[in-house]
Amino acid sequence: MTAQVFIDGEAGTTGLQIRARLEARADVRLIRLDDADRKDPVARAGALNQADLAILCLPDAAAREAVGLIENPQTRVIDASTAYRTDPDWTYGFPEMDAEQAAKVTASKRVSNPGCYPTGALALIRPLIKAGLLPTDFPVTINGVSGYSGGGKGLIRRYEDPAAPDRLSNAYRAYALKLAHKHLPEMRLHSGLDQAPFFLPAVGNYRQGMLVQVPLQLWALPERHKPDDIRDLLAAHFAGQDFVSVASAAETAARDDLDPEGLNGTNAMRLYVFGNASGDQVLLAAVLDNLGKGASGAAVQNMNLMLGLDPQAGLAERLAA
Ligand SMILES: NC(=O)C1=CN([C@@H]2O[C@H](COP(=O)(O)OP(=O)(O)OC[C@H]3O[C@@H](n4cnc5c(N)ncnc54)[C@H](OP(=O)(O)O)[C@@H]3O)[C@@H](O)[C@H]2O)C=CC1
Numbered sequence: 001m002t003a004q005v006f007i008d009g010e011a012g013t014t015g016l017q018i019r020a021r022l023e024a025r026a027d028v029r030l031i032r033l034d035d036a037d038r039k040d041p042v043a044r045a046g047a048l049n050q051a052d053l054a055i056l057c058l059p060d061a062a063a064r065e066a067v068g069l070i071e072n073p074q075t076r077v078i079d080a081s082t083a084y085r086t087d088p089d090w091t092y093g094f095p096e097m098d099a100e101q102a103a104k105v106t107a108s109k110r111v112s113n114p115g116c117y118p119t120g121a122l123a124l125i126r127p128l129i130k131a132g133l134l135p136t137d138f139p140v141t142i143n144g145v146s147g148y149s150g151g152g153k154g155l156i157r158r159y160e161d162p163a164a165p166d167r168l169s170n171a172y173r174a175y176a177l178k179l180a181h182k183h184l185p186e187m188r189l190h191s192g193l194d195q196a197p198f199f200l201p202a203v204g205n206y207r208q209g210m211l212v213q214v215p216l217q218l219w220a221l222p223e224r225h226k227p228d229d230i231r232d233l234l235a236a237h238f239a240g241q242d243f244v245s246v247a248s249a250a251e252t253a254a255r256d257d258l259d260p261e262g263l264n265g266t267n268a269m270r271l272y273v274f275g276n277a278s279g280d281q282v283l284l285a286a287v288l289d290n291l292g293k294g295a296s297g298a299a300v301q302n303m304n305l306m307l308g309l310d311p312q313a314g315l316a317e318r319l320a321a
């Protein structure tokens, strides 16, 4: 039987990209609301309770409201917002996080999609903590830069609409300087760190794509490790994964820069380990599309797992940015 899927928030940045990945598929049928009804709680409740799987692409408060509208015990949910990412009753939807995480997502009725920056940061940090290479009390710093679509329709308008009263046109803008970004709780919890990491995000004046970087002073670790040890550890952790890969030593040696837009339109995330000549400093880096593996692609990946569908379905094509 064809699964019925409702995207609540289909007209938003994340929702539109999920729709683009699903609408041509024969193995799912989309439940759609007219534009006039898309914010009507009664119409949404009807669609949510009719769906085999609902994907919430909404602000946090509307996502919580949507979950409250669900009475059908068969309706399964993927939430793209921040609302449930540290909730113990929800499964964290990062299937490559641990060997058993994909099975947990497959079996779950409530899956919380990771944040875009945490997807990169956790891929780089969690395997090192798990392996004991990075102590849980290490003072970790995460730097990130995202295209402005990371801020949804509101931020897109500020960069693209010349008539926007709060227009932004700067090439690069550091933000979250209260040091209290909404991604910190999930980064701390799912990394295994005892304390919140330092997180320094920025927005670039381009639409989409991101780079997450974690610099590490290897001389400050209790046991000395070489950059190659860290690359080998990450490569072993993500071996065989369709969507997360680790650049080889040869590829890394041939590079001196990274392009945050390099994986746009895909559900791929590429990890890099750069080391200096003396081997006492490394830069861990992740390139991903904030709207791909950082949001919409990840939701489709989780949906495929939860509905028992082809893991590559809807994800093989590169979407136009
Ligand atoms: N953009 C990104 O890179 C990422 C986003 N996310 C998360 O995904 C969620 C959606 O983000 P994004 O797509 O960027 O945001 P957008 O602002 O682009 O889209 C949100 C959509 O939700 C609609 N909406 C708001 N309130 C309601 C409501 N009560 N009922 C129904 N629809 C409603 C909005 O309507 P209207 O069109 O009228 O404004 C809009 O279409 C957020 O929680 C965000 O944190 C997660 C990872 C990355």
Ligand SMILES: CC(=O)N[C@@H](CCC(=O)OP(=O)(O)O)C(=O)O
Residues within 6 Å of the ligand: 080, 081, 082, 114, 115, 116, 117, 146, 147, 148, 149, 150, 151, 152, 155, 182, 183, 201, 202, 203
């Ligand atoms: C550039 C930008 O503004 N990015 C957003 C993060 C992306 C987002 O809102 O989505 P999730 O939190 O659900 O991952 C921010 O920093 O708030």
